Amino acid sequence: DANKFVEYFFAVDPYKARKNDFNVWSVEVVSQESGIANPNKNFFPKNPLETTYNTFGVDRYVLSNNDWAVRDYAGAAPYDFIVILLNSTKYGGGGIYNLYITAGARSDYNDYVFVHEMGHHIAGLADEYYQSHVAYDPVSTSVEPWEFNVTALLNPEKLKWKDIATPGIPIPTPWNKAEYEKSTSNKSKLLENDPYVGKVGAFEGANYLSNGMYRPEVDCIMFSKSLRFCKVCERGLNQVIDLYCK
Numbered sequence: 001d002a003n004k005f006v007e008y009f010f011a012v013d014p015y016k017a018r019k020n021d022f023n024v025w026s027v028e029v030v031s032q033e034s035g036i037a038n039p040n041k042n043f044f045p046k047n048p049l050e051t052t053y054n055t056f057g058v059d060r061y062v063l064s065n066n067d068w069a070v071r072d073y074a075g076a077a078p079y080d081f082i083v084i085l086l087n088s089t090k091y092g093g094g095g096i097y098n099l100y101i102t103a104g105a106r107s108d109y110n111d112y113v114f115v116h117e118m119g120h121h122i123a124g125l126a127d128e129y130y131q132s133h134v135a136y137d138p139v140s141t142s143v144e145p146w147e148f149n150v151t152a153l154l155n156p157e158k159l160k161w162k163d164i165a166t167p168g169i170p171i172p173t174p175w176n177k178a179e180y181e182k183s184t185s186n187k188s189k190l191l192e193n194d195p196y197v198g199k200v201g202a203f204e205g206a207n208y209l210s211n212g213m214y215r216p217e218v219d220c221i222m223f224s225k226s227l228r229f230c231k232v233c234e235r236g237l238n239q240v241i242d243l244y245c246k
Helices: 002-009 067-074 110-123 177-182 187-192 231-245
Strands: 083-086 093-096 100-104 203-206 209-215
Touching (some): 177 187
Antiparallel strands (some): 093 100
């Protein structure tokens, strides 16, 4: 499983281009009982990291209830970042900046979950989606967020990523937002066929809010299950990786 996730990681830029800047260690953690706790199913197996679904009341969100144990096991190898692979087929995971990530080793979309959560963990990238249930209170649209990849666009003339915005692109940038929000089956097609796909602008809908928050591109792994980072996310990740290896 560890080798499979290493392949997932280095299949996506900027990690692919920066492969020589990483070392990966695998630490095996043996549990008394198989599985991950799920309070919604009254399932509480004995595992040393005390990982559990339904963290913060969100069924898919998995974190550990024993950070001391996480650090003790991780200390078996030198580390800057920690990945906890879950012995589970249930969709889910979680990632927190400078803490660790979790991802189901045998669940659907585990490649997406893994790479997406590493974006949170390594560079503090914000979630760009806004239609899924989350545990967090809405952010203020009157304050510019600190994350690389979202903006409140308080002053369009001073767009956070203006230096790499596509020349001549309108700010804010129109996209088929209303159709996307109504769609239940062809969301990926709508994104793929958007006139501004692959362009850097300011697309409304990000950071868990439909209005008042903007993302750099119409699509990105921080927005949907597409397995690519937008240019702004790539740059943010590269800046953080540089801090560790330059």
